Amino acid sequence: MSDTRELSPSAVRAAHEVRVVVGRLRRRLRESHQAGELTLTQTSLLSRLEREGPRTASDLAAAEGIRPQSVAASTAVLEERGLVTRRADPDDGRRQLLVISPPGRELIDSTRAAREEWLARALQERLTDEERGTVVAAMALLDRVTDR
Template sequence: MTEKRTVPADSAAVAARELRAVFSRLRRTLREASATTDLTPSQAAVLSRLINDGPASASGLAAAERVRPQSMAATLAVLERHGLIGRRPDPEDGRRQLVSLTKDGLARIADSRRVREEWLARAMEERYTEDERATVLAALALLDRLSER
């Protein structure tokens, strides 16, 4: 039995395309404004995943980031060389190592987030009126529904 696939309304297709483009530009601008500009996007993603999800194995990180284990090993080696992550034996399986953020890694993420949030708040204050910021907040509430399952 074949599922019938409906074509989205033109307005939905345009909104999806524009939303993706705006988020892409905003993500790039925020990355440029942050303190992690010397990190690659994959290195920054691993740090972010570790702060959000906690310690993980290299293979778990590779699966979560959808990269080959060899690529994750290279990413982790760089982060470890910079003192941003550490490894310790998994208490549940001594054959595995768990990767976690070091104090420097935690500080780096916190500083990066602070810089991005400050830049974004200043930009919104300078470029938008109070009414426009209220409109952005209302739109964000609508967009948040996209992440609901």
Template structure:
């Protein structure tokens, strides 16, 4: 499917916004959502929920954190994060240890199995995407993506 064949019904521009800006914003969200789902399918996440994968990835990315910090970062209720962390602990992917600065709190860290899982999943996802670009895109298309990424990078700057 190409960008020209996507559903445009949600790309109604606000006043003062060009049709192309509205369409680009809509289509980009749709494509990124599909790409994110596809990349998640590649990893071996069948035994974890999306919330568990997200929390595991967050701990892997940022290191030791409190459950409160994780729930805030994920935008979920502390009770939801507690259930997610309990499941990850049952899988042997995280451990909780007392915070050396405040013994009332616990820090969540990855176990060796959790680190291997995060690193392995990242590697699988990266390999899938690399091969998808190699097998499904021409050199010219890959260069177009690189050029578009430079534009998207500019959008993320303050």
């Protein structure tokens, strides 16, 4: 449902700035530490399994908005590298669940830690204490935007 009221110039500018900076920040975070040379799809699938627990390949495809064939190819690589395992679905033994393995969880944890360390160093080197406080306050505001 679209609101017919006009957007204020400040809202349009803020939206543009947030979109541009968040996009740039995502790219820099990705560049700061590659998750064991996994593709973005493989990393996303592994992260989803870590966050949400065991899933079927079709559940992953729907959640990620990608073709089941892409999930199958990506999870085959993850399984080959020992980052995920398969087990029978306790509710339906004909289905297989993909489960993140301990090495997969370690990879996700180390990747997150490396990215957060890069960001903390960048914030420390480029911003003052007061500016970092402003960043924290801005994040609280953006968090309000994302609340539903």
